[in-house]
Amino acid sequence: MGIKIVGTGRKLPGYMVTNKELAEFLDTGDEWITSKTGIKSRAVCTDESLTDLAYDAVNTALDKAGLLPSDIDLAIGATMSGDYLMPSLACCVLERFGVSCPAFDVNAACSGFVYALDTADAYISCGKAKTVVIIAADMMSRMLDWSDRSTSILFGDGAAACVITKGDSLKYIRTTAFAHIDPLFAKAGNGSNPFAKSPQPKGFLEMQGQHVYKFAVKTVEHEIQSALTAANLKAQDVDYFILHQANARIIDGARARLKLPAEKFPMNIQHYGNMSAASIPVLIDEMLEEGKIKPGDVLMLIGFGAGMTAGTALMVWE
Numbered sequence: 001m002g003i004k005i006v007g008t009g010r011k012l013p014g015y016m017v018t019n020k021e022l023a024e025f026l027d028t029g030d031e032w033i034t035s036k037t038g039i040k041s042r043a044v045c046t047d048e049s050l051t052d053l054a055y056d057a058v059n060t061a062l063d064k065a066g067l068l069p070s071d072i073d074l075a076i077g078a079t080m081s082g083d084y085l086m087p088s089l090a091c092c093v094l095e096r097f098g099v100s101c102p103a104f105d106v107n108a109a110c111s112g113f114v115y116a117l118d119t120a121d122a123y124i125s126c127g128k129a130k131t132v133v134i135i136a137a138d139m140m141s142r143m144l145d146w147s148d149r150s151t152s153i154l155f156g157d158g159a160a161a162c163v164i165t166k167g168d169s170l171k172y173i174r175t176t177a178f179a180h181i182d183p184l185f186a187k188a189g190n191g192s193n194p195f196a197k198s199p200q201p202k203g204f205l206e207m208q209g210q211h212v213y214k215f216a217v218k219t220v221e222h223e224i225q226s227a228l229t230a231a232n233l234k235a236q237d238v239d240y241f242i243l244h245q246a247n248a249r250i251i252d253g254a255r256a257r258l259k260l261p262a263e264k265f266p267m268n269i270q271h272y273g274n275m276s277a278a279s280i281p282v283l284i285d286e287m288l289e290e291g292k293i294k295p296g297d298v299l300m301l302i303g304f305g306a307g308m309t310a311g312t313a314l315m316v317w318e
């Protein structure tokens, strides 16, 4: 392992949808959504593309890193909802900058950022890249069936970027997939194959909420213990547990089991909902801006999502 994050940026769509606004066309309400998820609002794209958001996030991250677009020698998109099935979101962003380098997307659903971090580490550690940009962005609003109250209340759109170079910040990283598709998926296809023998998929996100909830609770607990053991740390040694923002109850539950104060489990889900791959790096960028993350702080990042996938990283901020 041999990387550090030298610049971060984020960009959210301009339009915030409140629970009250959802209740105007769905059989739901602020009380149910808040008590079950902690979500009060989510940012939703109206006329922005995901490439628009991602481009702005990368621009900011490069500025903060004091680097130029031409310095990027690998672009990794962490997304499952780019503007195109092909080309990748990473290619779309590079086109805006007018630069050339290897570029591809990693689809590990909501674990995407940690998977991209692992990939960046592999490229940098073996000397194949010096400056990697991770573009963690998802437009969940285009995957949802907005008439399905059990899913459409949960998600939001957003983008974040991190510039990664050689360093000593990453201490532990583990990615895994339990290869269980049923609880959370969105089928692909445009439904126009005239030779298809069965009905064509609609492509909406479908979820067994309780199943995913139980998976998330179990996974977070297991990932925390595995990382602490591997790094020979106690939970108290970690300054911030930056968990994927899927449900405030999942995060609160993990915190309560460890008997740690709320400040150690930062959240932004109340504002943005679940932004999939963007959720962890958007939160990191906000915390840096607020001066919460300082050099020397120990961060544990945990992503989990469709696949079912999980990814955990331990970093000492440089």
Ligand SMILES: CC(C)(COP(=O)(O)OP(=O)(O)OC[C@H]1O[C@@H](n2cnc3c(N)ncnc32)[C@H](O)[C@@H]1OP(=O)(O)O)[C@@H](O)C(=O)NCCC(=O)NCCS
Pocket (backbone or CB within 6 Å): 027, 028, 029, 032, 033, 036, 037, 110, 149, 150, 153, 207, 208, 209, 210, 211, 212, 213, 216, 246, 247, 274, 304, 305, 306
């Ligand atoms: C989605 C989730 C909040 C639902 O909470 P839950 O306690 O499991 O609720 P249930 O699905 O059992 O539904 C309970 C009731 O609320 C109803 N309900 C579902 N969505 C509702 C909504 N938006 N508003 C009001 N009622 C709703 C259900 O129809 C059900 O009604 P019934 O008892 O009459 O059948 C919860 O399961 C969850 O957060 N799961 C994890 C989701 C997740 O994190 N996904 C992304 C992972 S990356």
